[in-house]
Amino acid sequence: MSAINGRLRRMVRRAQAEGRVPAVSAALHRADRPLWACTVGGSGNEHPLGPRTRFRIGSVTKTFTAVLVMQCRDAGLLDLDDPVARHLDVPAHGELTVRRLLSHTAGLQREPHGDVWDTLVAPDVERLLADLARAERVLPPARRYHYSNLGLALLGQLVARLHGGTWAEVLADRVLVPLGLTATGDRPDPAAATGFLVDAYSDEAHPEPPTDFGAVGPAAQLWSTASDMARWAAFLADPAALDPSGAVLAPATLDEMRWPLTVTDETSWGAGFGLGLILVPQGERVIHVGHDGAMPGFLAAVYGRRGGPGTAGAMGCAVLGSSGTGVRVLELTHELLAASAEHDPADIEPWRPGEPAPAHLRGMLGRWWGEGFEYVFSWHDGTLRARGADDPAGKPSAVFAPLPERPDVFRTVSGREAGELLRLTRDEQGRVIRLHWATYRFTRTQETFDGYDFRR
Known part of the structure; x- marks a missing residue:
């Protein structure tokens, strides 16, 4: 066990050094092993970096919003082919369906109206909905994949309306608490890591300003630890292991979410998109399912592994980094999952005789x-x-x-x-x-x- 842990630690240290990321936090969850976690670097502030340090996880947030939407569907509160206007009072684009918004095939523009990334001021719920009349449909629905933070923001507000609370309240009550994700929330704690922009031609790391995504929060607001996110990734890959009663979501519903509805690139077919989930083929019938995240000063990659020899049950990995340009973070999650399956494969269960056929x-x-x-x-x-x-x-x-x-x-x-x-x-x-x-x-x-x- 120490040999594989040493191998994984060295992979994290190499990625942190090569990617010039001020802080990297990684964790690997498996049903058959203790949780593995590793941190490298410094938090960028007076608080020491450790497994409990929170990072911004950006668009990994979308996977949580997607699960909330599917909970509503399973409860009979909506149908995936409902137009969004059936559940949310909107001045435009109300004919776009829940399914299209979840799979980024609605053709809606990427961001809310206005120069959000210049001002770093996100709209409140009232402004988000009112400004829909000024948002573009940049592609016909179902034409192709087109990523949209605005689309997921609308679905988050739809869920909040259906449950009669804020998106953050509904998320905590219906997902975070039941799964024991106690370090995950829509606000950082005082010991959270500082996010940086690392200069391309020197070793300077400049702190990025803190941002509150307001009503667009369902697309990118959450903060978390690598350990919490590795557990979340394991849930996305193997929900029955972490939620055997299906209290959060039935395994069959996660199966539905993992089915690819579109490819993200029509020429390479390197990744697919399901219902709120990115699907990354690894060869030999192995798939990594989850999401990447990016916000000013932060990158995150959170994926669970399914299929293939050596893959353990409830296998999920998260790598969080405090640099908005440290793309090695995004590769490392997939590398750690593959290394764990190859060099520390799941035990082979012995075959035992069973009952005869009827x-x-x-x-x-x-x-x-x-x-x-x-x-x-x-x-x-x-x-x-x-x-x-x-x-x-x-x-x-x-x-x-x-x-x-x-x-x-x-x-x-x-x-x-x-x-x-x-x-x-x-x-x-x-x-x-x-x-x-x-x-x-x-x-x-x-x-x-x-x-x-x-x-x-």
């Missing part, structure tokens, strides 16, 4: 052919499954759930053809002789579409 399904297990390709139907962990005979080892199987009111009919609940039906056809002796999956015929031997078995 008697009425045993005869249909094994190999079937559909569309000229071979598939294997099997029974594992109490569920009927299917996968292509030539699928790579890491590709998930399709999983089926029975429909109690329809014998021999199953719903595909995940994997290939999710949502589609699987129907079993039996002969007079009760043997399964044919399957129909998503209406395609599956047979025990390879057949043409008109049913000719050319191997006879």
